[in-house]
Amino acid sequence: MPAKKSIEHLDCVVASTIDIIGDRWTLLIVRDVFFGVRRFDDFQRDLQISRNVLADRLQQLVTHGILKTVPYQDNPPRHEYRLTDKGRDLFDLLLAVWRFGDKWEHSNVERVVIHEDCGHATHMIPACAHCGAELTRHNLRVEPQLDVVLDRQRQEATQ
């Protein structure tokens, strides 16, 4: 590929987030951290990712403030990777990915998410932070709209 194309021009927080997690490994690494994986070779063993790419992704995650390195021994110096506050906030995103995959994809290993407060296997539903009701694409509106959409609407109105 020619130099990874910038997507800043989109002026969208979705684009900025995709700039961080938009590849086939980064979110899997984050998933592993939530599962309790913390060390280079453990990531490598679990994901079977090539080592140079793993080193690069971990660096990127540290750079973006998702992970931080924490030393766990001095001789020889060794460190492990832990989530930052920002990294912990990726949990909700991961729950959403999980929900979608659980509903539409399948896997050989069935993993269950259990809500310990109510004791049931469950999944997430997006709720309104203000009133608690379920958020759907029918009761949400985003503003401002995209220019291309406005253009298209204008064009169709004048026909």
Next chain:
Amino acid sequence: MPAKKSIEHLDCVVASTIDIIGDRWTLLIVRDVFFGVRRFDDFQRDLQISRNVLADRLQQLVTHGILKTVPYQDNPPRHEYRLTDKGRDLFDLLLAVWRFGDKWEHSNVERVVIHEDCGHATHMIPACAHCGAELTRHNLRVEPQLDVVLDRQRQEATQ
């Protein structure tokens, strides 16, 4: 690169989902569809993605059952891209991405999500599908755990 590496061996619905949306363009295309973009040139104008990659991604999305093509004129034959039921279920995932980006990233264009039922600008909180309470990484447990994590725990227990 050597043939895009398969991540099936991970046996995880997160991995399967990342197999679909895990690159820098796919989720942006889906975002645009939710915004009302439907046509090839509109995607291209908005995202500034190269045309060959756009053609490939749209094909992939159709193959994975996220989008479907709907003809809108006969002469010359033209079609637009619409979400399938599966595609519509990516809305929750997109809300989670939005929430994360809204909290931690920033953009030149401020976009607001308004919940029309309660009238407030809002964001999503993951709620338990069973009891409605908020899901956090403290009140959730996933089973079974990863093998590497179990190995590590065993090893630390015998020290």
Next chain:
DNA sequence: AAGGTCGGTTGCTTTACGCAACTCACACCG
């Protein structure tokens, strides 16, 4: 007939990824 729209395809180039091998500093074992 000149130019525009729409939805792509083709060709060329570059780079990021996969793979395997190597490194370096230490620790443990006999």
Next chain:
DNA sequence: CGGTGTGAGTTGCGTAAAGCAACCGACCTT
């Protein structure tokens, strides 16, 4: 004190995926 193991990477090589620009074919408008 030599050999093996662990941990966290780095180096080198080959290839395919992505960027860019140009082109295409069927239609429509001026």
